[in-house]
Structures are given as C-alpha cells and as structure tokens.
Amino acid sequence: DQQVKQNSPSLSVQEGRISILNCDYTNSMFDYFLWYKKYPAEGPTFLISISSIKDKNEDGRFTVFLNKSAKHLSLHIVPSQPGDSAVYFCAASVRSGYALNFGKGTSLLVTP
Amino acid sequence: DVKVTQSSRYLVKRTGEKVFLECVQDMDHENMFWYRQDPGLGLRLIYFSYDVKMKEKGDIPEGYSVSREKKERFSLILESASTNQTSMYLCASSYSGRARGSLFFGPGTRLTVL
Numbered sequence: 001d002q003q004v005k006q007n008s009p010s011l012s013v014q015e016g017r018i019s020i021l022n023c024d025y026t027n028s029m030f031d032y033f034l035w036y037k038k039y040p041a042e043g044p045t046f047l048i049s050i051s052s053i054k055d056k057n058e059d060g061r062f063t064v065f066l067n068k069s070a071k072h073l074s075l076h077i078v079p080s081q082p083g084d085s086a087v088y089f090c091a092a093s094v095r096s097g098y099a100l101n102f103g104k105g106t107s108l109l110v111t112p
Numbered sequence: 113d114v115k116v117t118q119s120s121r122y123l124v125k126r127t128g129e130k131v132f133l134e135c136v137q138d139m140d141h142e143n144m145f146w147y148r149q150d151p152g153l154g155l156r157l158i159y160f161s162y163d164v165k166m167k168e169k170g171d172i173p174e175g176y177s178v179s180r181e182k183k184e185r186f187s188l189i190l191e192s193a194s195t196n197q198t199s200m201y202l203c204a205s206s207y208s209g210r211a212r213g214s215l216f217f218g219p220g221t222r223l224t225v226l
Contacts, residue, residue: 009152034214043116043202043217044155089155098143098162098206099170100215104154 003027004092006103013110019077021106023090026071030092034100035064035075038087047088048075080110115139116218118203124224131190133221135203142207144186145215146170146178149200161186193225 005024013019023033031052036044050057050064050073057064063076077084087107091100119134137144145160147170157170161180175197179187186205190197200222204215 046214
C-alpha cells in the first residue's frame with residue numbers, strides 16, 4: 001500500500017512562473033519529509049527536507065510546506081527554470097525507521 | 113563529495129542467470145539501501161543494511177538477496193533472474209542512525225532480463 005502519494009504524474013509550467021508539486025501521505029507516524037530530484041540516467045539527488053515540527057522550510061528558489069492535519073506537503077519552485085525539468089520524488093520517514101518511503105514521482109517540464 | 117558508485121550502468125542478462133549488482137560508497141556511511149525504480153511505481157525498497165553483515169527486507173525482497181561483508185560495499189543478488197526484474201536499480205547510502213538525513217544515491221544500473 002502506497003503510504004506516500006503523488007497524484008499528479010506530470011506537470012508543465014512556463015519559465016519564470018511558479019511550480020507547485022503536491023504530495024499526500026497516509027502514515028501519521030511520518031515525521032520527516034524530503035524532496036528528491038531525478039534527471040534521466042542519473043540517481044536522485046536530495047533537494048530539500050522538512051521536519052514535522054515545522055510547517056515551512058525554504059532554500060533559495062525552493063520552499064516546502066507541510067500541513068500535518070491534512071497530511072499534505074507541497075514543493076514550490078519560484079521562479080521555475082528550464083533546468084528544473086526533472087522527476088520530483090516526495091519521501092517520508094518515521095522516527096524509528098532507517099529507510100525512506102517514496103512516492104511515484106511527478107515529472108516537471110519547464111518550457112521556455 | 114559523497115560518492116556512491118555502481119558497478120555497471122547497463123546490464124543485459126538472460127532468464128535464470130544469477131546476477132550480481134555491486135555498490136560502493138566512500139563516505140563511511142553505516143546505512144546502505146537497494147531500491148528499484150519502475151515507471152508509474154516510483155522507488156521501491158528491496159533491502160537495506162544498517163551495519164556490516166546486517167540486512168533487513170524492504171517492501172519487495174522476493175527474488176533478491178543481499179550481502180554486506182564490508183562497510184563500504186553492498187551487493188544485490190538476483191538468484192535466478194526473471195523478466196519482471198527488468199528495472200532501474202538504485203543503490204543509496206546514508207549516515208548512521210535513523211533516516212534523519214538524506215540518502216545519497218548512485219547513478220543506477222539499468223538491468224534488462226531477456
């Protein structure tokens with residue numbers, strides 16, 4: 001059963017606009033959330049994370065928002081750039097866990 | 113720079129063959145992981161190891177085994193390859209303790225089983 005869900009397989013955004021990628025989770029024990037970015041033929045790379053004690057974390061053009069009551073998080077990219085075109089994976093972990101649970105990914109295309 | 117390397121980028125094997133996928137990390141990480149990535153299914157955990165000679169099953173361990181004889185090396189073994197094991201295999205490592213920090217991934221091995 002998928003505990004981390006990314007319901008949008010793909011998203012297309014114009015360069016300079018905001019990209020919003022969404023993620024929902026079902027396990028209330030998750031307390032740490034991460035976003036990874038993956039280019040074709042490469043391994044995923046860590047982008048940004050957020051702990052459940054926060055509701056927002058910002059790093060340059062990337063901001064992650066966490067809504068614990070809704071079990072929802074989102075990644076905002078502002079402004080979007082063509083180099084941001086990649087597959088974005090949402091991931092979550094429990095305090096006692098070693099591994100990450102990943103969503104299915106959202107393919108972002110930023111057009112010039 | 114953290115480096116996770118995988119022995120092959122592309123591999124083609126025949127049904128029934130025994131297949132070894134090797135992964136090496138150079139950051140002295142305690143934890144190592146094997147995931148597979150399939151279209152529409154995302155990344156699914158096969159096995160992980162939190163210490164030398166220790167291993168834990170992930171979500172989809174069937175048909176696979178692992179070996180961790182040295183801290184820096186984590187091998188994934190397909191005992192008898194089948195066509196449904198055609199996939200992208202990703203190795204990752206992380207610092208000791210629980211999954212508080214990020215995983216560092218290798219470039220992946222694209223395995224095709226004919």
